Amino acid sequence: MTALVSFRDATLGYGRHAVLRGFNLDILDGDFLGIVGPNGAGKTTILRTFLGSLKPLGGVVTIAPGLRYGYVPQRDVVDTLFPLHVLEVVLMGRYDRIGIGRRPTATDRELARKALERVGIAHLADRPLTALSGGQRQRTLIARALVGEPNVLVLDEPTNGMDLVATTQILGLVRDLHERTGLTVVMVSHALNEVANYVERIALVHESGYVVGTVDDVMTQQALSAMYGIPVEVSSFEGHRIVLAKRATNGIRRDA
């Protein structure tokens, strides 16, 4: 598989403040990658660097020519003060293709409706964005990312603030999109338990460093304990991985 984005010995950060040093990562064509870590570990810095809104402080970041992102921002970034309807929001994903100063055509509208169909909310096309639930709003943003026919779908904390049902549905939808079309997907999240059961590869970023590998490589007791610096247990239930931090005992040993 060819690399669409490559980080080579990259130093990433803001101004003079380096968040990550010596960072190496390839985002491959057809990848389903989760960039996972706690808040402040540097996952947003990685995201902003490969999206091009942040320049690396050092090293090399190579982006394949003509690469097109379908970006799904965090849901709470979307401003509900704007009186926009679902179809209007989805159409924004085609604005750069339509061209500056030009109006969307009937074809653009048709493509936007098809994108809504792909994410299962075609019936909501004419609803105001404010009338939607969190999950429906997230689907709208995914449809907007898809309508631009991207090479890479990038999702920033797609399940933040969602309940269990909506989380499962959104992650299932993203996985389905990847499996059906081979679309490259990069998902940034702090929720290791959620992401690990859907993606194929993980870049686990932590204050102490980072580790990149397949889910099987990264989701081990040893790797995670070393990464987080506390004893971590990885269990499995009906094929689902569950990561548990072992309960702290404050040094008191309880003998059975």
Next chain:
Amino acid sequence: MLDAVLLFREALYGSLIIAVTCALLGVYVVLRRIVFVGAALAQISSAGIALAYWLAGHGIATALATHPEALSLAATLASVIFFAGTPRGPVPPDARIGVWYAVAASAGILLIAKAAVGEAHDIFLQGNILGITRADTVELVIASAPVVGAQLLFQKELLFTSFDRETARTLGYRVGLWDLGFYLALGFVISIAMQFAGVLLVFNFLVLPAVTGLLLARSMAGTFLVSAVAAVVAAVIGFALSIPFDLPTGPTMIAVSGALVILAWLVRRMQRRS
């Protein structure tokens, strides 16, 4: 009453041009949550007018007495470029704008207090809507048409870069440049309108009609339409009331704008209950 209104018809036309242009830009001012920027630019623009009168009054640049908009425009556009080009620092952006607002307001008052040009105080505070002539109306049309035209032409670009900057950036939009263009248009309109309408009325037309639009409309197109209509209604009714009742025209228009906001809010409440 009709005779009196007809006598000042150029003033009415001028008011309508200012009202509609500001009301259309105002939708973005409110949606972008930069109402305070609008207020600060209006104050900076008025400080520019005050400086022009002060300089003219002291014989430094006498031509500025008849064309104070030149200095007002220069001050406003320079401030826009300065705002846009200042990197993020330890002082939050709204506090920076607050500093500019306070300094510009006080500078304007101090300069106008020492300006030797007659009636400058009234013009500074309230504008001089009734003094609009045919030549002024033509000037307003020439100044407003490109701004309204650009807003219509680049409607989707302005909408996208206002609504979701990060995603727009990933699709190749140079968000900073679109912001700068918007602020320059805003500064331009404010500085042109200021010399006729004054700080308060310009600020009113930038904010209140847009709020009315957002309260009543359910779409972006509807919001622009209601905002423009609310501005026209406020200008016409305010104008028509001010002449027979001998009221100051600008504040009467503002009072009507305020009444329309209250009306819109009541309609919104009733819609929610039903």
